[in-house]
């Protein structure tokens with residue numbers, strides 16, 4: 001048989017999913033593995049959201065919906081983006097996808113032509129590079145500052161005539177770092193000077209500890225060149241609902257909608273009613289989860305201090321990103337095989353020498369995990 005897609009041959013499977021699978025296999029074989037490798041809130045979806053979805057099902061919202069999403073949800077997203085993120089937005093500048101991941105993929109397809117370069121700031125979330133590659137474009141990696149995890153002038157060295165887009169992610173998965181105003185201004189200036197688009201992944205915007213979140217789409221001159229991506233998975237513990245969205249100029253949204261029309265059509269109709277309830281309903285549930293993450297974060301970082309391990313800023317998301325000695329994949333493997341704790345090695349984020357621990361696990365499990373890691377060390 002002739003070879004399958006050469007485009008996909010160059011793309012590695014998701015490292016985070018692979019590690020979680022290995023941990024699952026060990027668990028199935030009877031080993032008590034503590035999985036700190038997956039980026040998923042361990043809370044149930046708030047009940048008012050689930051109820052809204054069930055109501056929608058009972059009302060018979062089980063048919064095709066408008067391609068970009070149900071009007072109520074487009075309106076709720078546009079209002080949220082204007083009020084909270086200070087980005088001018090009308091409902092026709094929104095497209096709802098099957099998770100932020102889908103919106104990121106569609107954004108790449110919508111903007112990039114074959115051979116275009118996209119700058120990815122490392123450490124970077126595992127799916128940016130494959131999304132760029134699937135769109136036939138070329139990922140160009142650039143490291144954030146190694147201590148501050150901020151952008152500096154060296155970014156300009158990566159801009160060429162072929163550069164079309166820069167991807168920013170704040171708060172960051174895996175580092176938890178939040179890009180400050182200066183970093184975002186640098187990116188905005190470069191985008192305007194070189195006619196680039198920025199894809200801003202803000203999926204962790206609600207999970208921050210003592211800092212404030214800034215959207216690059218709100219910077220002067222950035223309205224038409226920013227694709228702001230967000231979703232429901234992390235803020236509302238809705239990972240399995242597969243609901244995310246992008247906000248951008250009508251032209252970009254039009255292109256994303258073309259991709260959507262010929263692939264997913266739209267996200268599940270009744271799930272979108274849960275999305276409306278999430279955005280329009282009570283928001284205390286977010287603070288309750290955030291506060292619990294903050295408590296766990298304090299415990300994990302204190303444990304890291306006690307073990308003499310250093311870590312990235314951890315100002316947002318739910319990850320401790322920890323510096324390790326030696327090969328990070330070997331370290332992660334050792335922690336899994338000897339300590340039965342699954343973490344993700346930094347190389348998966350194009351950033352060797354680090355490992356990522358998710359503290360989206362109960363306090364009891366985190367306590368046990370820390371003592372196991374300490375024993376391995």
Ligand SMILES: Cc1ncc(COP(=O)(O)O)c(C=O)c1O
Nearest residue numbers: 039099100101125173231233244
């Ligand atoms: C940085 C980042 N962006 C996007 C996503 C995708 O989220 P969703 O579940 O909405 O597809 C994740 C999920 O882990 C993430 O960590």
